[in-house]
Amino acid sequence: DFDIDAIINAANARNSNHAETAVTPTPAKLREYAAMMNTLRDFHDGDLVTWKCEALRNRKNPESGVPAIVMRILDQPVIEAGISSGRSDFMEPLDVVIGFIEADGRFCELHVDGRRITKYVEKSA
Structure with missing residues (x-):
């Protein structure tokens, strides 16, 4: 069994939290x-990098402000096939592979x- 009221309440809470933090596109x-x-x-290659700002971050990981390392810069960007033109990452040129450490300690690579x-x-200590 599932509690439909709990699911609806959780969805409404997420939506209201998003509305409070939404940025007006001036x-x-x-x-x-x-x-x-x-x-x-x-x-x-080998440089530490991070997202320029939260607004330009379009991947779940790594978090904003958390360092990643450039593993390689691709000569030819990867364009993911099968992404709908309605998505914000449609035809996005994935031209850098970064490595980062996930919360569970695993090292991952991401285009x-x-x-x-x-x-x-x-930041200096």
Whole structure:
């Protein structure tokens, strides 16, 4: 058995939390994010990187602000086949392979769009 009321309440709570944290797409924000996406990459194999900002992060992992390492930069970007044109990652050029450590300690590799990441700056202690 499942509790349909609990499922509906949980969905409503998620939706209301999202509405409270939603960013209004102002012209200034659109220009800011477009400029970030259009900034040329400044990293190479072995560099530590992170997402440029939360708004440009389109993968579950790694978290924003958490470092990953550039494993390789691809000469030919990978374009995932079978993605619907209605999705935000349709025809996205995945041209960088990054390595990162998941919460459970596993090291994973992930193909990402290099326009979305930047060099990671280590915080001094």
